[in-house]
Amino acid sequence: DAGVTQSPTHLIKTRGQQVTLRCSPKSGHDTVSWYQQALGQGPQFIFQYYEEEERQRGNFPDRFSGHQFPNYSSELNVNALLLGDSALYLCASSLQRAYVDYEQYFGPGTRLTVT
Amino acid sequence: AQSVTQLDSHVSVSEGTPVLLRCNYSSSYSPSLFWYVQHPNKGLQLLLKYTSAATLVKGINGFEAEFKKSETSFHLTKPSAHMSDAAEYFCVVSGYGGATNKLIFGTGTLLAVQP
Numbered sequence: 001d002a003g004v005t006q007s008p009t010h011l012i013k014t015r016g017q018q019v020t021l022r023c024s025p026k027s028g029h030d031t032v033s034w035y036q037q038a039l040g041q042g043p044q045f046i047f048q049y050y051e052e053e054e055r056q057r058g059n060f061p062d063r064f065s066g067h068q069f070p071n072y073s074s075e076l077n078v079n080a081l082l083l084g085d086s087a088l089y090l091c092a093s094s095l096q097r098a099y100v101d102y103e104q105y106f107g108p109g110t111r112l113t114v115t
Numbered sequence: 116a117q118s119v120t121q122l123d124s125h126v127s128v129s130e131g132t133p134v135l136l137r138c139n140y141s142s143s144y145s146p147s148l149f150w151y152v153q154h155p156n157k158g159l160q161l162l163l164k165y166t167s168a169a170t171l172v173k174g175i176n177g178f179e180a181e182f183k184k185s186e187t188s189f190h191l192t193k194p195s196a197h198m199s200d201a202a203e204y205f206c207v208v209s210g211y212g213g214a215t216n217k218l219i220f221g222t223g224t225l226l227a228v229q230p
Contacts, residue, residue, distance in 0.1 A: 042220030043159070043220050045218060056217050058217060106158045106160075
């Protein structure tokens with residue numbers, strides 16, 4: 001059973017460019033959450049997708065957008081990249097059921113460097 | 116709003132001695148609390164989870180944590196440190212009670228284990 005997978009592993013972009021990161025959830029999971037982890041910091045919640053809709057959003061600008069596909073995989077898009085967007089981007093998958101706080105399983109992350 | 120405070124940014128212990136990583140939380144709801152571990156260049160792994168069942172929670176690799184509502188604490192302990200325990204540890208609270216929600220991470224505690 002494959003866990004959460006993310007691609008690419010590493011990425012280098014220039015300021016002003018756009019980037020797309022991809023995540024495949026653990027088998028059987030229907031919910032994907034994205035987190036940004038800056039160097040030396042704890043991860044910060046970006047948004048969560050369930051049933052192909054954004055369900056929750058953290059304090060991130062509209063330059064950060066996402067998508068969830070019918071097979072539950074997800075993309076994170078960042079437009080107009082800034083140097084401060086350099087970070088490890090983590091994807092987590094889980095189940096979504098009312099009144100149950102399921103464990104979230106994390107992928108290995110995509111390391112984005114903006115120059 | 117939910118938040119966690121990790122009281123030590125760095126902890127250093129000798130192999131074979133006890134480990135104590137301290138965490139205080141703030142929550143308007145009955146919280147779900149977690150400890151995650153992150154080894155260098157690896158993804159986040161769940162150590163243990165508290166969701167209003169037993170206040171003493173046992174996790175993987177000999178770790179455990181005790182939920183103390185009166186002290187709003189959720190400290191992580193291990194009786195005897197091993198070299199392989201050297202990593203960054205994050206105390207985490209879930210966004211709000213109910214369905215799977217955003218995770219709010221502390222700033223992390225870097226555990227060093229000396230031979």
